[in-house]
Amino acid sequence: MKTLKMKDWGLGLGKHVVIAGPCSVETEKQLDDLCNSFEREPQIGMFRGGVWKPRTRPGNFEGLGDTALPWLQEVRNRLKIPVCIEVANAAHVEAALKHQIDVLWIGARTTVNPFSVQEIADSLRGVDIPVMVKNPINPDLALWVGALERMHDAGLNKLAAIHRGFADPYDKIYRNKPNWNLAMQLKLELPDIEIINDPSHIGGKWEMIKDISQRALNFGMDGLMIETHPNPKEAWSDARQQVTPEQLLTILKEISFKEKIDLEAEIPSNLKEMRNAIDHIDQKLIDLLSDRFHVIDQVGAYKKAHQLAVYQGDRWKNVLQNRIDLGKQKDMSEKFMKSFLVAIHDESIKRQEKQMALEKEVAKTI
Template identity: 80%
Template sequence: METLKMKDWGLGLGEQVVIAGPCSVETEQQIDSLCESFKGKSEINMFRGGVWKPRTRPGNFEGLGEEALPLLQKAKESLGIPICIEVANTAHVEAALKHDIDVLWIGARTTVNPFSVQEIADSLKGVDIPVMVKNPINPDMALWMGAIERLHAVGIRKLAAIHRGFADPYDKIYRNKPNWNLAMQLKLELPNIEIINDPSHIGGKASMIKDISQRALNFGMDGLMIETHPNPKEAWSDAKQQITPNELLSMLKEISFREKIDMETEIPANLKELRESVDHIDQKLIDLLSDRFHLIDQIGAYKKVHKLSVYQGARWQSVLADRIALGVKKDMSEKFMKSLLVAIHDESVKRQEKQIASKDATAKIL
């Protein structure tokens, strides 16, 4: 959609956005305690609080509902900063607007359902309010972009994305695997959109928040949304991934918000020279890959003539082990080498299959 290239995006909070507050609004005492800790702290730009909590299974705490909204109004008056909450349907939107909530976000479980997103979008038609969209649970770029497009189509212009990671049952490190490349792909598709990182949901553990936050900022993300609780061990939901206000403020002093530079006018001379060298090497890499794949085409043609299978397991395992070892000797990680080789091998298989399916494969054998 061409209209999504517009520059009227963003929350208007500056380049170092920090959104903090509890996973769930629980009690007046909890909110008062957080406000006391955050009062006068310019590092905190927005206060978040879970009102309706869509739990995976019933029986867990599902939020105070509309009862929590007056407590958030009180926090807004105390701190003098915007308040944001998650909404999942029209009733939530109406309650949020009635209680003067400043910013809404659509959660991962809602983003996966275009019907629900459209319902929310329709209920916001004609309303000038910022909306943030979390990535869907599964790594589906179309759903993420589709949710943003639906909101844009009804006139919502103050839009941002929240990167909270993606479900991966095989990943043992993260609660939700970051898949940084997908967040960066969204930025390529929508260059002017702000992306807020949610390290609490990505890590699932308080101990991981700092490192994930720094990496998000290294990737050029525009801010952080961090779950904060006065006593995380006693939290009514997601206790393991929340930190105290003091821990948050201390962490913000230790991490580094990266300066962004204009690609056309602000690149320092030394950096420009290094980038030009990288561009030159990239060109050579592409030329070498092109040469390699032309050889693969010939191998595919040979296999067709001699009725050989495309996949040769012993050969592939030998190449994989040898190239990984060579890469490690050249200061590249084993994980990177394996990912690179698997991508090249997948493309090689596809090209050989194409050769076998063609009618003139024999002509391509040297």
């Protein structure tokens, strides 16, 4: 994967930008009511509103389209902040530019399709407008990075990512599982990219927004996009995950917008000591894992010599339960212990399979 030079990337909206507005633009009165609330709140840095709504199934409200765009122009004039909308094709882009929309975002259903992303990128060539790219529905980092690359290759430098979570039919907590590690991997791939968290779509319930927002900020994300409606119970789409302006302001007061420490010189001495201790422990962990895998290699050699199957179900079941119990005794969660042990087991299986494959290759050459 190519490395992008991103020093000039970013929306330039300052630290911890808060983007708020309804899931869908419904009526002029709806926007007027929100403006009345937001005019008294300087913390709102951008206004969002869904104009074209890509719905999973037909028959649901799919947005007012072009009708809503002049209303958003009036919102910008009143609040003196940028307005942003989602676009899914070149026609949407053309209409948005015609009505001088300030910022565009590409939705999760669009990010998953490189053809659609490329169509949008081509329609924006030569246009100086900020674009935010939501993660794809499925947990595929390459698709997310690829969409940003396509925008960059079209000459767009004012880019940001939106972390809105990933579909997981087995997760019963979130509407879209956050998979925080994937957002952090994006930051490793593109170190200077700004990441805006969308707690509304991750939680799917307004009661979860505060905790998800705080966790996003704890992970160092650069802002929040929170769906806000004057009367969520009467919202035409995603009613359950929207908050009132009053609830939004309460959330913003209760979460902590901690500043990130960017320079090593600014790190307090006691924090440096704790980090040094962590580095030392990590080195010991890696040494122990290396020792464990050397023993695994010996186990693999034994299985190969005695024609035993790589996977031994009863043994793995016993090891998993025993180690989970040991971890819980040391104040480690069952969820963490299981994922940690499964990762080790997967690597152990791969190493043993590699030995079996080498045996077959040697047999072919004899």
